[in-house]
Structure formats: C-alpha cells, structure tokens
Amino acid sequence: MDDPLAELARLRRRVAELEAELAVLRPSEAELRAMFRAMTDVVLVMSREGRYLRIGDTAPDLLYRPSSDLIGKRMHDVMPAETADFFLAHIRQALDRQSVVSMDYSMPLEQREVWFSANISPLSADSVVLVCRDVTERKRNELLLQDSLRQQELLRAHEAALLQLSTPLIPISDQVVVMPLVGRLDRGRVEHVLQTLLEGVQRIRAAVVILDVTGVAVVDAVVADALVRTARAVGLLGARVVLTGIRPEVAATLAALGTDLMGLVTRGTLQDGIRHAHGDLVAPRPRP
Secondary structure, three states, X not given: OOOHHHHHHHHHHHHHHHHHHHHHHHHHHHHHHXXXXXXXXXXXXXXXXXXXXXXXXXXXXXXXXXXXXXXXXXXXXXXXXXXXXXXXXXXXXXXXXXXXXEEEEXXXXXXXXXXXXXXXXXXXXXXXXXXXXXXXXXXXXXXXXXXXXXXXXXXXXXXXXXXHHHOXXXXXXXXXXXXXXXXXXXXXHHHHHHHHHHHHHHHHOOOEEEEEEEEEOOOOHHHHHHHHHHHHHHHHOOOEEEEEOOOHHHHHHHHHHOOOOOOOEEEOOHHHHHHHHHHHHHOOOOOO
C-alpha cells in the first residue's frame, strides 16, 4: 500500500501544476472572452439534426427568437419548415465534407428583413459552429445597384426607341424616300441617321433621298460634315440626295464653315424637293 504522505505530496504537486497551467490560461481566456464580447455576429453551435446546442451572447438582437426559446430545440420547432430545411441542408453539407460552407439568407426580424452572410464550420463529427454576419446594408446597396442598372437599361431602350422615332425613313413612292430631321444632331445621332438611311436605301432600292433639315435646331460643323458624308455614302449606292429646308441663317452658317455642298441638290422646302425628285425621275438623263 502506498505511503499516504507520498500520495498527498504527489497530489499537492499535481494541484500546483494545474494552478500554474490555470494561471497561464487565465489571461488567454480573458482575452478570448473580450474578443468574443466585441463580436457583433450571431454565433450558434448546432447539431446535425438542427438542434440549438449553444448560443453566444454576441448579438441577441439578431436572433430569430430569444436564446431561452431556442436552446435545446430544433430549427423545425421554431421556424418555417422551408427555412429550417435550408439551414439543415447546409449544416449537413459542412459535416459531410468536414469543411467550411458559406451561405447568404434573409430573416424577418422585428418587422424588417435582415440579410446575413454565414459560415458553417464543423466543430465535431455531429456539430457545427455558425457565424452569421448582418450584411443588410451591403445587400441593400447591391439591390439599389441592380435597380439602377435596370433603370439604365430601360433608359437606353427608351432612348433607342426615341432615336428610331426621331429619324423615320418615309417612302413617298417606289423610288423616293424622305427623312425629316428634327432637333439637335450630335455625333451619335448622326451615325444613326447615316446607318438608317443607307439600310433603307438598299432595302427599298430608292433612287432619290430627300433630307429635310427644316426642324434641325442648330447646324454646326458636325451637321455639315454629316450632310456631306451622307450624300457621298448614298451616292455609292446609286441614289441621289436632295437637301431641303435650308433657312437663310442655316445657309449663312454653312457658308461660314466653308462646307462644300457640291453634288447636293438643295431646295427651300420639302414640297419643292419632292417636286424636283419626281421631275428628275421622269426627265431623261443625258448619256455620259
């Protein structure tokens, strides 16, 4: 039988060793507790079957229900089956893979929708730790950005529709088409006018194109260059351009810009341009 005094001495040494170990661990434990208290995430320990085993006191206002109503219960006992199934599938995925699984989800809390981003980490063979962060603000910004992008797409679609309406190509006979231009012409619209006109001339096989600029608000270098380029491009397709609606101030602007309108037939009004186009088609052309 062991000496009682020796056994007592051994126990005292063991107690001293444990106290020394505890003295080392206490600062670390205090540091961990302080770090844990500073967290604003929801921290849950869950079983494979979705039972609440432990709940951290880090963010009680973000819990689906108070901790006392959750501990020991299964998710299916406290939330809709569809929501519980969603959580349980990810919990089991993390346990089966023995790796971290991430997910995003939303929960109704105090009559508002709160979005979370969660990481599920295996704690043992049958339990996991869920760390759930409130990302409502980020999600709201993402939704606002998506809505803004949708609005921009709608705006671009409306602008394209308005552009199409603002540059109509109107056939007035089998060989004559009219394009009335209204408003301000910028480079983007000029390119659209040119493309629409060339496609229309080729499709309709027009012989004469009447460009009416009566409604053009401002004639500048961009517009002048567009008129010349349009006439040349239409000519390459075998058609001719008649320019109508040049007001005195527009003529003065074109002259000041030094725009060469040679090769362009000009008429004061759209009616004069139409009469000229039909008369030109009827009159015999001299042989080259």
